[in-house]
Amino acid sequence: xxxxxxxxxxxxxxxxxxxxxxxxxxxxxxxxxxxxxxxxxxxxxxxxxxxxxxxxxxxxxxxxxxxxxxxxxx
Numbered sequence: 001x002x003x004x005x006x007x008x009x010x011x012x013x014x015x016x017x018x019x020x021x022x023x024x025x026x027x028x029x030x031x032x033x034x035x036x037x038x039x040x041x042x043x044x045x046x047x048x049x050x051x052x053x054x055x056x057x058x059x060x061x062x063x064x065x066x067x068x069x070x071x072x073x074x
Contacts, residue, residue: 002030002034003026006019006022006023006026009022013025017054017058017066018066020057020068021054021066024050024057024058025050025053025054027053028054029046029049029050031049032045032049032050033046036049057069
């Protein structure tokens with residue numbers, strides 16, 4: 001079930017991540033969906049891959065908000 005837009009993402013993603021992080025999540029999920037087509041736990045893997053991609057570019061501060069990691073984008 002690839003996501004056509006950020007509006008289609010799960011509420012847990014839409015309500016907690018900034019728009020740029022949502023785009024990263026969506027693109028990573030959709031790519032993983034194609035990559036892991038043969039796996040029985042495909043959806044779970046895709047969500048893990050997507051969160052890992054977000055965590056490479058963003059970090060969560062003590063205030064609970066997600067911020068772009070400076071080292072990831074000079």
